[in-house]
Amino acid sequence: MRIPTDEEILGLHEKHAPTTGAFDLVYTHCVIVCGIVEQLHARLSPGLEIDIDLARAGALLHDVGVYRLYDKAGNLDGGNYIRHGILGYELLQQEGLPEAICRFASHHTGVGLTRDDVIAQRLPLPPADYLAETGEERLVMYADKFHSKKTPPILLTAPAYAARVRRFGPEKVAAFQLMRAAFGEPDLEPFSAAYGHRIIHR
Numbered sequence: 001m002r003i004p005t006d007e008e009i010l011g012l013h014e015k016h017a018p019t020t021g022a023f024d025l026v027y028t029h030c031v032i033v034c035g036i037v038e039q040l041h042a043r044l045s046p047g048l049e050i051d052i053d054l055a056r057a058g059a060l061l062h063d064v065g066v067y068r069l070y071d072k073a074g075n076l077d078g079g080n081y082i083r084h085g086i087l088g089y090e091l092l093q094q095e096g097l098p099e100a101i102c103r104f105a106s107h108h109t110g111v112g113l114t115r116d117d118v119i120a121q122r123l124p125l126p127p128a129d130y131l132a133e134t135g136e137e138r139l140v141m142y143a144d145k146f147h148s149k150k151t152p153p154i155l156l157t158a159p160a161y162a163a164r165v166r167r168f169g170p171e172k173v174a175a176f177q178l179m180r181a182a183f184g185e186p187d188l189e190p191f192s193a194a195y196g197h198r199i200i201h202r
Contacts, residue, residue: 034059036143058104111175
């Protein structure tokens with residue numbers, strides 16, 4: 001499988017971003033998530049086999065579907081934000097990227113969406129499981145939880161994200177804690193210093 005280079009990934013973001021503001025928001029988020037992936041990977045125990053090149057590409061591309069939620073005036077359709085994963089999957093497929101990379105877009109939302117979640121919550125998604133299945137997918141999904149694209153963007157510690165995920169039920173809390181136990185907690189200070197994003201601790 002050929003993994004796209006960082007330069008090719010940057011070009012893809014530039015191609016699909018509808019505005020400079022959208023590019024800055026989404027690409028910066030992806031770069032931060034990639035940095036968290038690299039940091040966590042460097043501390044992994046030897047038993048966890050992760051293809052870091054694949055995980056990096058997945059991190060840098062996981063949110064490209066957000067671009068398809070902007071209208072021509074540059075307004076984001078926040079009401080359909082839950083669809084950004086499958087929109088990203090379709091975009092990456094159309095770009096001819098391998099399935100293993102396309103899946104990072106559709107399989108990173110929250111701590112995983114099940115078919116039952118989609119039906120029970122009446123989500124605007126095809127009923128299916130959108131769960132991280134590989135080590136690389138789980139690492140990207142987990143790293144994504146530590147940065148939010150809200151206005152202004154923020155960094156969240158593990159306790160802060162754990163507090164937020166409680167509203168989705170105990171099974172989602174448990175899923176997050178399993179990833180936390182497997183991958184550890186990132187040091188967010190370097191990202192805060194580099195990008196000026198505030199760290200939320202609780």
